[in-house]
Amino acid sequence: AFPASSRISTSAEYAAGCGLEEIAIPASMLLNLTLCFSVEPFSQTCRLHLGLENARQEAVVREGDTFRSFTRLDRMGNTSRGDASVIHTTHILVNQRDERVFSLLKRSYYDPIRQPVERESKPDQGKNSSYFDGVGQQFIDQFQSVEKFPDAPLESLAVDDVILHPAVRPIGWTENLALSTIYRNTHPIHWDAQRYGRDGIVVCGGFVQALVFAICDRELRQVLDEVLERSSHVNTIAPEDRIGAVSRVLSVEQIDRHLEAVRIKTLGLKNVDIEKELVGVEIPADLLDDQERKPSEIEAICQAQCPTLSGKIALQAIRSIIRPRS
Known part of the structure; x- marks a missing residue:
């Protein structure tokens, strides 16, 4: 949806030189799929999206792939004023091959939780719980096998720039x-x-x-x-x-x-x-x-x-x- 300047997402030749079969899908696109797929079943009553943590791509995405999103509620609690609650969740995007594609942690602002606020945790042992075990592949392993990256504009970056x-x-x-x-x-x-x-x-x-x-x-x-x-x-x-x-x-x-x-x-x-x-x-x-x-x-x-x-x-x-x- 937005302009990309890194050639791995715009040039098939550059992507091939990086060891990929086709241009890379931008990480922000996968992040938004992971977030938005959870809105209707889970977060449509959310007041505010507070923040994200540890958002990363875990598998190569190819044209024509289809996705599902799964959400796990990690913890929740009311604010000190008691007028709202903060809910922490883990979100996983899974492709048609049952591979984890993207994962992130999210903090969201909701209406207050009714008493009792403290409730016994009930770990999900259903068939989808396995998607939350471990992590997928690390992209860096694939790029470390590249002997020479294709020529492309590249500015030097230094600490405190x-x-x-x-x-x-x-x-x-x-x-x-x-x-x-x-x-x-x-x-x-x-x-x-x-x-x-x-x-x-x-x-x-x-x-x-x-x-x-x-x-x-x-x-x-x-x-x-x-x-x-x-x-x-x-x-x-x-x-x-x-x-x-x-x-x-x-x-x-x-x-x-x-x-x-x-x-x-x-x-x-x-x-x-x-x-x-x-x-x-x-x-x-x-x-x-x-x-x-x-x-x-x-x-x-x-x-x-x-x-x-x-x-x-x-x-x-x-x-x-x-x-x-x-």
């Missing part, structure tokens, strides 16, 4: 409706303007994250694989809000002669002209460190140290990307 990604793009009304339909996201807050009004529609958090990462892709390419360590949403995005991004390189690790792992903190921004409003602006170090901060803490930092970003941060995310070495 701060990248102002120049692209800024909205998710429009039509695009938001189309994505909600394609990915079967049936939560009404994403499309029912009759109920919520046009001002009350919120773009799905998975779509926002996918666009933020697509915006980053040109400066971070060539991304062969990635693991989302954690992400969370700070301010909501409405249709037509313009989305941009700024990133900081947290670490660069040499895997072997051909590959490196780059750990990156990214902030997704809304309605900020990156090249005009942030050039020369000192972004507080606390916003770009490896800590996940509460929205209230982020806003306090912005108001005190960087008013330009006050109310403008939509997403915070840390991920590790695998790239050919430059």
Whole structure:
């Protein structure tokens, strides 16, 4: 749905040079399938999508594959105020060959849990429980067997590099409706303007994250694989809000002669002209460190140290990307 700059997802020749049979399906697409397939049976009553952890692809995806999604409730509890609950779940995407394709952990905000809140755990021993055992393959094993990666644009990245990604793009009304339909996201807050009004529609958090990462892709390419360590949403995005991004390189690790792992903190921004409003602006170090901060803490930092970003941060995310070495 969003532009990709890494050639493994756009060039059959490059993908073949990386040992794949066809171009790679973007990880963000698989992440959104994993999330959205669970909406109707499980999370259609969810108030807010709080965040994700340990999201990773576990098997090669081929054109024509079909998928199912399974959800396991890991733990739940009411907030200290008792006006809502936070539910932790594991989500698994499985293909027609019964292979785990993608997995992630999710935190969601729901209505309060009725008493008794503490309930005895009843582990699922049904036929689908085996999908939650262990993990699938690691993509890095496949890429480590490649002797030489095809030539492609590749910028060197170093620790503490701060990248102002120049692209800024909205998710429009039509695009938001189309994505909600394609990915079967049936939560009404994403499309029912009759109920919520046009001002009350919120773009799905998975779509926002996918666009933020697509915006980053040109400066971070060539991304062969990635693991989302954690992400969370700070301010909501409405249709037509313009989305941009700024990133900081947290670490660069040499895997072997051909590959490196780059750990990156990214902030997704809304309605900020990156090249005009942030050039020369000192972004507080606390916003770009490896800590996940509460929205209230982020806003306090912005108001005190960087008013330009006050109310403008939509997403915070840390991920590790695998790239050919430059």
